[in-house]
Amino acid sequence: MDPRFSLEQNVSLKDRCTYRTGGSARYFARPLNTEELGAAVAYAAQTAIPWFVLGKGSNVLISDAGYNGLVISMEKFNTIAVDAPLGAVRAQAGAELQDLVARCCESGLKGLELLNGIPGSVGGGVYMNAGSFDASISDCLDFAVSLTATGVCVTRQRADIEFAYRSSTFQHNKEIVLEAGFQLTHGHAAELSAIARSIEQRRRDRQPCELPSCGSVFKRPPPGGYAGALIEQAGLKGRRIGGMRVSEKHANFIVNDGTGSSADVHALIDLVQKTVFDCCGVLLEPEVIFLGDFNG
Numbered sequence: 001m002d003p004r005f006s007l008e009q010n011v012s013l014k015d016r017c018t019y020r021t022g023g024s025a026r027y028f029a030r031p032l033n034t035e036e037l038g039a040a041v042a043y044a045a046q047t048a049i050p051w052f053v054l055g056k057g058s059n060v061l062i063s064d065a066g067y068n069g070l071v072i073s074m075e076k077f078n079t080i081a082v083d084a085p086l087g088a089v090r091a092q093a094g095a096e097l098q099d100l101v102a103r104c105c106e107s108g109l110k111g112l113e114l115l116n117g118i119p120g121s122v123g124g125g126v127y128m129n130a131g132s133f134d135a136s137i138s139d140c141l142d143f144a145v146s147l148t149a150t151g152v153c154v155t156r157q158r159a160d161i162e163f164a165y166r167s168s169t170f171q172h173n174k175e176i177v178l179e180a181g182f183q184l185t186h187g188h189a190a191e192l193s194a195i196a197r198s199i200e201q202r203r204r205d206r207q208p209c210e211l212p213s214c215g216s217v218f219k220r221p222p223p224g225g226y227a228g229a230l231i232e233q234a235g236l237k238g239r240r241i242g243g244m245r246v247s248e249k250h251a252n253f254i255v256n257d258g259t260g261s262s263a264d265v266h267a268l269i270d271l272v273q274k275t276v277f278d279c280c281g282v283l284l285e286p287e288v289i290f291l292g293d294f295n296g
């Protein structure tokens, strides 16, 4: 065991993801700082254990068999620093995106308010290039600090990071996002908070926010299509497998009635892909990230 960080074993992941499903992590670490994080990654490399970084678990489907590797939670990296006069904001990767949006709005800083209600972390948001209502987290990102697989901290300016729809450089380079810096413009705190509240209301009106899910299961199919519309067209609204069903309110959401498993979600994803392809000739690409083995 490496004394530079503490390692837990057989930690349930069910309450660490928004589907509320899945098994346990064989190893689990919640490093307090970059040194401990680096030590955890180095330990995994030395012992040939696969590792996975977990944010708020709002875009992962964790196998019911769990993960036979090391899950690294970023929950302790959670500070947000706002310099209102300069419009500069720094947020650590484990900070909640919703807290970041709230802090910016109440400080009269404009640029992130349309992302209100995305239930992920800042690091998960940068990794996924999360976005909503035609805005993306990359729109006002200034820089990101990340840790390479060999333990080196790298600061990249926005221009040196590739972002596209639900995609970022970090999906390809296996680096861990430590911190993100944003450059925002000045606005009126009350107006920005009102916009953020209205976005939240629009989410409640359109999405099944009251049930466990991971948000949109599939990416938008090009060009300019909507996965939800295709799923509805294929007659799949309300289709159920076990305790999971395609939401009647928003067809691109799969929701858990409280008894569902990850295997149910996986089977439903498969069914939706096949049915939509047969009906509309479009192969939907999952947005959700799969963790663990789904072949068993």
Ligand SMILES: Cc1cc2nc3c(=O)[nH]c(=O)nc-3n(C[C@H](O)[C@H](O)[C@H](O)COP(=O)(O)OP(=O)(O)OC[C@H]3O[C@@H](n4cnc5c(N)ncnc54)[C@H](O)[C@@H]3O)c2cc1C
Pocket (backbone or CB within 6 Å): 018, 052, 053, 054, 055, 056, 057, 058, 059, 060, 074, 093, 094, 117, 118, 119, 120, 121, 122, 123, 124, 125, 126, 127, 128, 129, 130, 131, 132, 170, 175, 176, 177, 178, 209, 213, 214, 215, 216, 289
């Ligand atoms: C009700 C609901 C509504 C949603 N609405 C939206 C929406 O409007 N728009 C949208 O884009 N998404 C939406 N999502 C999906 C999800 O919230 C986003 O994808 C979010 O950015 C994921 O962040 P997370 O911290 O939960 O990441 P996780 O789910 O924990 O992880 C997702 C991926 O990011 C990686 N990751 C996490 N942290 C880091 C890090 N620090 N460094 C490197 N990699 C990291 C993980 O390894 C994993 O591959 C919604 C989800 C739910 C449940």
